[in-house]
Amino acid sequence: MRTAKFQLETLTCPSCIKKIETTLGKVKGVEEVNVLFNSSKVKTxxxxxxxxxxxLKEKITKLGYPVISLKVS
Structure with missing residues (x-):
């Protein structure tokens, strides 16, 4: 298992959280998704x-949320 942390440009509304969590949660192999609204970060x-x-980065971008940086550990 690996962890990826995505820094997004900005999240403008709480419904963004649900949209990202739902989309990534449906991807085979994704075990956990956490979206931090105030810091515009996504941890998977x-x-x-x-x-x-x-x-995963591509899926986030296609939803309309530009990814500024990605860290995988």
């Missing part, structure tokens, strides 16, 4: 054998 725990962090 995922199985690197099923999905790559870049794929």
């Amino acid at each position: 725990v995922f199985d690197e054998n099923s999905v790559e962090a870049d794929e």
